[in-house]
Amino acid sequence: MNQAIKNNSWLLTQKTRIFFRSNEFKTKMNYVKASICAIIAGAILSFIILGANDANPLLFFKYVFSLAFQPLMLDQTLTYWAIYIVAGLSVAIGFKAGLFNIGAPGQMLLAGSMSLVLGLKNPHISQGGGVVSALIISILVGSCLAAIAGALKAYFNIHEVVTTIMLNWIVWYVMKWMFMNQSFGLWEASRNSTKDITQVTDNFNLALNGQNWIIPFIIAIILLALAIFVINYTVLGFRIKAVGKSRDASLYAGTNVKFYIIVSMVISGGLAGVLGMLYYMTQSTVLQFTTDALPSVGFDAIAVALVAFTNGLSILPIALLWAIIKTSAMATTQLPALQMSKQMGQLIFGIIIYMTAISALFIYLKPILWIRRWFNIYNNKDVWGEYQKYRLKIKEYKKEIKNINKEYHVQLKVLKAKGNKEEVLNYKEEVNSQLTNLVGRINNLKTEINFFIQKCYKNLFMEGRKAIRTSYNNAIFGSIAAAVDRYVQANTEYTLKKQQVAFAKRQYEQTVKELAGKAKHECYELLNNYKKDAYLQLTNLHSAYSELISRQNEEIKVLKESYYPIFDQIHHQYENDHVLLKQHEKETMAKLNSEVKALKIKHKQQLHDLRQQQKIAKQQIKAQLKELKLACDNDSVIKQQVATIKENLNLKLQELKKEHLANLEKLRIEQQNKLPELRNKYNHEVSLIIQALKDNNKLLRQELLCKKETYKKAKLAQKRGE
Known part of the structure; x- marks a missing residue:
């Protein structure tokens, strides 16, 4: 047991080393470096601007981070954290498909407005019902609005930036007209804003035990987990990423590119709708239209997604940073120790956002x-x-x-x-x-x-030394990879030998099912053999009915066709006299209709007679079936045959069970004797692999030291020569 734990621990360690040396990890670390460098560059520029304004930059940032987690502002900071998580996700999904969804402000405005309308028009709604209803409405509204831009992009190749910006302002002015229209009863003229949802209803909110951040944070984490799972572990996510990487390649691979463009925009819009619900039910419970300005949180979402490089896990810390700055930057400027203008906080925030917008450039920064x-x-x-x-x-x-x-x-x-x-x-x-x-x-x-x-x-x-170290690391890496391959191969062979019992059991169950099914089929055929003749008679009755209908339709068709030459003769005879033509044609048509009617009456009578005959025949067949069933039930020969089949089945199953138990016992005894030997052999082989790896690493280490010594001697010789 201890040896197995050691082996698994060794395997995990080696896999971890391989992962940390992989290109995938290096690429992710480049993204992390770029994000950190962008934030540091923004902070440095902020330091310079703050210093130029006779302010202490260190004191400013100290207060920014300390105020955000003070008891009075902690709830708002955590709420904004949840909001920015959803905001970053909404834009990141679009980026994954190669789409720039700049319509998040309009989508969140429309969804948030519909949520407010739901609360204002239903003041007595319960909290649970209100939250669920608002969530569903927000997702539907945001998805539908984004689907318009997605469809225009997919079918008409109209750039999504243009369509989403246009839709943003369409939504803004439609909402402005709707809320400011007194007939809807949503506007409060004294405050020059919509009615405050917190004053109209007591239950329509996201507060839990007096805290506004709990429900939004739960929703944000659930959406984050779902987004990561869908993008990384489902076919849908793979298709969306493939379309984002290369639409032409996806098209040649058989992917419906138009469908996935629309789907990615729908998902992005749905997340933006949730963002609107969270924002307008916690931070901005009223809407004001005094100035034409879209909600800035929708634009901040672009910066969050860019800095996180559309990575789901990276959105968490970036969203927290944005929440801290959003919550406390403005308040910090008004502290007595700093005494700065309110615009300075917005300027610092803008500088950091600007630097994050060019964060991709820092990937190539290698000082x-x-x-x-x-x-x-x-x-x-x-x-x-x-x-x-x-x-x-x-x-x-x-x-x-x-x-x-x-x-x-x-x-x-x-x-x-x-x-x-x-x-x-x-x-x-x-x-x-x-x-x-x-x-x-x-x-x-x-x-x-x-x-x-x-x-x-x-x-x-x-x-140089770097080359010697690199060659040594590559050799170590190759040695570890080969050792891990050998380990996995040995572990697979050992596991296959252990699975023989399970395979024997599955084979036994499969054989039992086949025998039972075969016996059941034989019994069914034996017991239902007497019904074959009766079923054949019923089939013949149905066939006779179908044939009669077909024959009657054919007779009517022949009758109508026989009148075609007569109509042609009438047309030819009276082609110059239209009145006589119509009269004669009418008389002929009346004659034809009367003959068809008489033929149909005759057919109807034939069908009636046939139905009566079939009804009597069916009653006779049913009576015969009852008599045959009674005779079959009382037939000792059939009963004996069924009993024989069941008895043979039981005997075969007993024999099969005995054989199976004997095989299991044989395998058990064999494994009792061989399994310790196999386990020892497996552990010995793994130990040999580990030891060989260590010896190989020692040799490589000695070779590294020799090369380093040679390099030093060459350097000394070069200096003496100079």
């Missing part, structure tokens, strides 16, 4: 690599000398360009004084040709310098 590269090139005399040659050439070309420009201005004045325009034009073309040639040479030299630097750094890297 340590750049410094190391230039340091290595500077310390290598041969490389540095070659680099200086390139720089001298560029300086010579630039100096030549300056001389040409000086000479150009002097010569141009002389030529203009002569008044020969053709010479002036020719001279200008000649000088432009020379300058273009020199600029092209300078650009080529710059390209050659970059290529030369990269090549030299690569060569220096391959000769």
Whole structure:
């Protein structure tokens, strides 16, 4: 048992090491680095601006983070945390599909407005019913609004940014008209806003034990978990990401690209609808239309999603940071220790948002690599000398360009004084040709310098300590991967041998089912054999009825067709006399209808007679079936045959059970004898794998030390030579 725990622990450790060296982990860490660098850059710029305004930046940020978690503001901070989690998710889902859903403000405004209307029109609604109803309405309203933009993008290729912005303002003015219209009874003119939902009803809110953050936070975490699961572990999420990566490739792979564009927008709009419900039921319980401004939280959602690089787990800390700044930045500016204008808090918030918008640029920021590269090139005399040659050439070309420009201005004045325009034009073309040639040479030299630097750094890297360490790490990584493969293979073989009992049991159950099914079928055929003739007679009766109807329809058809030549003859005979034609045609048609009617009456009588005959025949068949069933039930031969089948089945099952138990006992005894041996062999093999890995690592370590020693000696020899 202890050995098994050690083996599993070793496997987990090695898999963890492999994961931390994988490209996937490195890519995720690059995203984390970019987000942290963006926030730090925003903070540095904020420090500079605060210092320029005679404020203490450290004191400002200290108060921002401390005030947010004070008892008076903690509820608001946690509520905004939940709001920004949902906000980031709503935009991130669109980004996953390659769509920029900038319509979150309009979607949340429409959903929040509908939630407020629900509460204002139903003041006596219960809290549970109100929350569930508002949630459903918000999701539906937000999804429907976003679906419009998704359909326009999918079917008409109209950019989603344009359509969502237009829809934002359509929603704004429609809501403004609806709420400010006195006939709806939603506007309070004395306050120049809608009626306050908290004053109209006591139950329509998200408070739980006096805390507003609990229900929104539960909703936010549930939605976050669902979004992560759908995007990472379902076919829907895979298709959405595939469409976002490459629509053409998805189309060639058979994906319905239009459908998934609309679906991703619907999901994004539904989350924006939930965002609107949470925001307008906790933070802004009234709507004001004095200024035409959409809710800023919808635009903050874009920044949250961008900084988190649309990663679900990364949205959690970014949303918390946004909630802290949103809650306490404005309040901090009014503290006596700082005494800053209110706009300063908004400015700091805006700077951080702006820096996060360009956070993707920080992925390519590698200052340590750049410094190391230039340091290595500077310390290598041969490389540095070659680099200086390139720089001298560029300086010579630039100096030549300056001389040409000086000479150009002097010569141009002389030529203009002569008044020969053709010479002036020719001279200008000649000088432009020379300058273009020199600029092209300078650009080529710059390209050659970059290529030369990269090549030299690569060569220096391959000769330096870093290369030795990298080769050692790669060798260790390959050794670990091979050991893990051997371990998994050994574990699979051991598990397969342990599963023989379960396989024998499944095989026994399958055989029992097959025998029981076969016996049941035989009994059914034996007991229902007497019904075959009766069922055949019933089938014949139904066939006779169908044939009679078909024959009658055919007779009517033949009768009508027989009159076609008569109608043609009438048309030919009276083609010049329309009145006689109509009269004769009417008489012929009346004759045809009377004959058809008489034929139908005859057919009806035939059908009636056939039904009567079938009814009598069915009664006779039922009576025969009853008599046959009684005879079958009293037939000792059939009973004996059924009993024999059941007895044979029981005997076979008993034999099969005995055989199964014997096999199980045999396997049990065999495993009792062999399982410890197999377990010891397995543990021994795993121990050998681990030991071989350790020995291999020791050899690689010794090789690393030898290479390092050789490298040091080479360096010392080089210094002495210098």
